[in-house]
Amino acid sequence: MLLGRQIAWTTDNPAIATVDATGMVRGRSEGLIHVIATSEGVSDTVRIPVIAIQLQSIIPGRYHTCAVATDGAAYCWGDNLYKQLGDSTVIPRLVPVPVVGDIVFSMVSTMAFDTCGLDLGGNAYCWGYNNAGQLGNGSRGDTTTPKPVTGGHVFTALRAGWQHTCGLTADGGVYCWGDNHYGELGDGTNNSSYVPTLVAGGVTFSSISSWGPHVCALDQQGTAYCWGDNEAGELGTGSQANSSVPVRVNSDVLLSAVSTGGLYTCAISTDDTPYCWGNNSDGELGDGTKTNRNVPGVVSGGLHFVTIATGDAHTCALTADGTAYCWGRNGDGELGNGSTTGSTTPVAVAGGHQFSAISAGGLHTCALAVDGVAYCWGYNLFAQLGDGTTTSSSVPVRVAGQP
Secondary structure, three states, X not given: OOOOOOOEEEEOOOOOEEEOOOOOEEEOOOEEEEEEEEEOXXXXXXXXXXXXXXXXXXXXXXXXXEEEEOOOOEEEEEOOOOOOOOOOOOOOEEEEEEOOOOOOEEEEEEOOOEEEEEEOOOOEEEEEOOOOOOOOOOOOOOEEEEEEOOOOOOEEEEEEEOOEEEEEEOOOOEEEEEOOOOOOOOOOOXXXXXXXXXXOOOOOEEEEEEOOOEEEEEEOOOOEEEEEOOOOOOOOOOOOOOEEEEEEOOOOOOEEEEEEOOOEEEEEEOOOOEEEEEOOOOOOOOOOOOOOEEEXXXXXXXXXXXXXXXXXXXXXXXXXXXXXXXXXXXXXXXXXXXXXXXXXXXXXXXXXXXXXXXXXXXXXEEEEEOOOOXXXXXXXXXXXXXXXXXXOEEEEEEOOOOO
């Protein structure tokens, strides 16, 4: 250990990896490098294999981000105070680190302080903060690594919300667990549950979404139902009354996708028209105003989208050609248009990228380009952009570790 002494760091192949003045190694391509540390004429060398990560999906939470690689390995980065990175530590990470456990994942879902995922067989695992039983393992104890969700259910989709989690089964049933203060478990009560509980009503669902303290889902015909908190009209029923069971959204428009945000909801109709409802204090409904709506309204601009994603107070969507647009809050650059000025209507994300998927987090956004490269933008105090820094960015930056 060389305390108080200057150390010079070098690498024998900067094309594979670079090393900065602090000794931080950043990979650029796959291969084998030697990193040399020199101080006062004495040197030592370490051999480091550099492995590139090829991602197939990326999901931002509030202060951390997780992704699934093409080989099914899960990676997370950013804040880790509540063990939400799943790497068996509470150390925050500037760049992607593998989730412990050798589980082959098909998907992951993140929120503020916890993460959940499905393996290839549809088995659910969760890790991180568990104050309300949102990990679904029958307890309230936090965990630093993935633990199976109790009940033996096989899920086709899984969504982490605010202190609760919901899963969709192949037969269209939805199970939820965790906090139930607002009725977000949908079982007709306000009793929290540490294990999965079946959502009431007998509706057969095809998709689910959750982020804040409410949940929305589509039935097989494209009709939307929501339940839980409704203080801003996010259930879309025409009122502000909470519901502990699924209630039909007040619209005859058939939908192909639905996405829940902090206190609002957005959806895409079968003709690719975007609709939003609920809280609009930051313009997240995209209708050119900051007025709340308790029923669906069309997003301004006449654009048609194939994917829509909602965060705390900003929304992003993709057109059929992969162009990304965002609207709503932008205090940390989460709209990705090179500014920090919010917008009540859709604005194009800078950089000219074509994306195949996009997802909005708390104060940042991530997307997967058609060439398979993942980018993030927005708030980065906790390193949730994964670019090796804690500097926020108002334009897309490449997640580290990719080829």
